[in-house]
Amino acid sequence: MTVTAVTTDERALAELQRDHGPALLGFLLGLTYGDRQRAEDLAQETLLRAWQHPEAFEAPYTSMRPWLFTVGRRLAIDARRSRLARPAEIGDSALDGAPDPSDPTESAVAALDVRAAVRELSPEHRAVLVRIYFDGLSVQEAAAELGIPAGTVKSRSHYALRALGRGLPGYSPARTAVARTGR
Missing domain, CATH: 1.10.10.10 (Winged helix-like DNA-binding domain superfamily/Winged helix DNA-binding domain)
Structure with a gap:
């Protein structure tokens, strides 16, 4: 009996992905300013939430799309807030252009400018x-x-x-x- 329930959930989730996945991804692409990787991650997380909440399938919706879009939008907002709360990441190449702090010439030039x-x-x-x-x-x-x-x-x-x-x-x-x- 448990196997049937899991199979039904997997079928329902596959159907949900087939019916609403492309629209959800397009919606999330707009929210992520075209960042496909981030949008795909958010779409997967949204579908995971749907799988974790089977009661959403039983709700009196005519379509699951509004529920999916709401969850996806909230996940996108949370992800953006999380990114803004921590310092921006920089690569090693950004340090290549920075002056060497131990270089006395750079220090002298900066002191003269100040x-x-x-x-x-x-x-x-x-x-x-x-x-x-x-x-x-x-x-x-x-x-x-x-x-x-x-x-x-x-x-x-x-x-x-x-x-x-x-x-x-x-x-x-x-x-x-x-x-x-x-x-």
Whole structure:
């Protein structure tokens, strides 16, 4: 009796695949922006869910397609959220173009670029950056030393970093600000 039930489930699943598989794959291709491998994985996972939930076959649907599309869509959303939650993967070739951190020439060139960009800032902005980033003072300490409110220190730091970002290629002020504040 158990063998018959398994055979029936396999037949029902094969029929489901035959009737709705191509449409499901097309739907998932759209959700994955044409990534066929990812769409095929999601289609397999969707059919696995159908196999794991035989009660879905007994539901009063005229067609299983809406159920399959809903499950596939939710799986695609979960997969995308999962990918976005972890850092992007890079290959070894990305490191080939990066400068060697132990190369003193690269460090010297970077230091010269930063110094030139800092000289272009207004004296007020430069003073804040020097206190916070070069002297290592906290916002409160820099504010006390400069005799200005902490909010002004934060504001000047923000606008100074934006100005540096425009003057230094490949510089990301948002990344530096996050690293500095620890948030």
